[in-house]
Amino acid sequence: MPIARDFFDIFDKLDLSTNPWVLIGSIIVFLEDDLGIGRGGAFDHLRSGIDIEDLHSQIEVARDTQLKSEGLVGAMTPYKAFNELLFLFAAVINDIQNGPPSQTHMKLVDSLNPEDVLITFNWDTLLDRALAERTAWRPDWGYGVSPKAMFNDGWHPPMKPKEDGKTGNLLLKLHGSTNWLTAYSVTDGHGMIVPGQDLDPSAFGVFERATGPYACFKGRYIPGYEPWAYGYYPPNLDFPGRAPPDGYTIVGLSPNFPWTKPGNASDAGLPSMPLIIPPVKSKSYEFFGGLFKTLWSKAENALTAADEIVIIGYSFPKTDIQSEKLFHRAFSRRLTIPKITIIDPNPDPVVKRMTADLGIPGSHLKIIADYFTPDFDLDAL
Structure with a gap:
């Protein structure tokens, strides 16, 4: 997995880096315009060993500052750049973990006692997959919080734990997970960024596997991924979307450029994004309601006991x-x-x-x- 200072070096080694569906345009514009890096120098800057955590924090500060002073239109570049980095984090991790189950994690899972609790700050699903392969653990109930829906070649309600009580180990992911999905963020009528779903902000979906095309943003489904990993765009949610404030209407503009091939899948449903807490200095756990409060409380209890x-x-x-x-x-x-x-x-x-x-x-x-x-x-x- 990449670390803070080699993220874009790792990205360069993946096919993602040449895929026109993978968006980094707003990141480049932010570097050139907001940070004052000369035209054409943004790509070299990203590959100069910069700390990706510092960059994401800079983008977050610019987004929030400009939202307050200029509104969404004025803050559009850092707003989009912030989300592009979230998608990029998840995409790079999904490409790296797209293969057979990790033998390191399988051996660890095989050594666990039934009462052991696993706490991780990682977003990857290597441990999740090993647990599902080797134990009774299921993502439907094994995260310590209940997902709203599960994706297994389509959305369905989560299963209930087995009656025999064998549910596997508890896996607490305190910074979210690449396979946890929430609605793409929007702004309310007061310049605040909010989840785009008309549900409690703690509601989320869990991706497990897709053996064929699924509905996603502009139908840009990318095949060739093992269970627990997906292409750049995750499946759209079947959650209800947030209604616009009184006096407003929602207008969508999604241009197709001639150099970008159109998607070949459906675009039905609510556009989604990975539910991960990015490595910024001010982590907004409360953005997702009580979800992370519950997870961190269970982690504290486990460390206490x-x-x-x-x-x-x-x-x-x-x-x-x-x-x-x-x-x-x-x-x-x-x-x-x-x-x-x-x-x-x-x-x-x-x-x-x-x-x-x-x-x-x-x-x-x-x-x-x-x-x-x-x-x-x-x-x-």
Whole structure:
């Protein structure tokens, strides 16, 4: 998976980078006009090792500032650039995970106890797929929150858990997931960005698989994807769309350029976008109603109750202020000190966070300075 400073280098290696349906135009315009990068220099700038998290934060600040002062028309470039990066994040991850199930994640799932809880800040579905392949876990009930609908070659209501009680492990995705879908964002009559669905903002759909074309934006279905991954455009939702404010009407303008081939699928339904919390400094969890409040509360309870915590490859980045608060809240509720195993090729920052910030004594730490790969010896845990 790409990291903050090599995202566009990874993007360049994928067929996505030459697909005209993949939109980056507003990102380029933002760099050239809002940040003052010279004409033609935006592409070089994106590939100069910039931190994609810093760029997304800059776009977010410009969008919100211009929305307040100039309205949607004045803020159109950063508004569209912000969403283009969300789609680009999901598309790159979907291309990378489009293949056979990850053996690393399969081995991890095989080693779990039934009561183990999995907490992740990643958007990818490698762990989701491994759980579905190897256990009774289902996305219908296994995320700790209930989706409104599931996509399996069409939308349908989620299934109920099995009566035998074997539901698999709980998977809490605290920054959303590439296969979680929400309605494309719009603005209300007051310049505020809101979900485009006429449902509670916490309502979302879950994509699992598509073996044929599905309805999506302008019918731009892209074939060739394994379960848990999709092309640049996810399926449209069957949710009701938000009505315009009183005195307004909705006008759609969707030009077809001669150099862009038309889509070959339906465009029925409500346009969707990936439900992920982007790596910006001010993360808007509340945009999705109570969805993330529920997830983070369940994660806090799990960290409070756990006898042992295993931290794999998570370095507590500076932009994840909420994750630091999560551990502080959970550990302040504990009556005992947990055993903590850290798996990381560069474990020192995590060790410091555990000992200096959270007060975990060194005797309760087990440090494995290594990458978590298919060859990792799980007996070491």
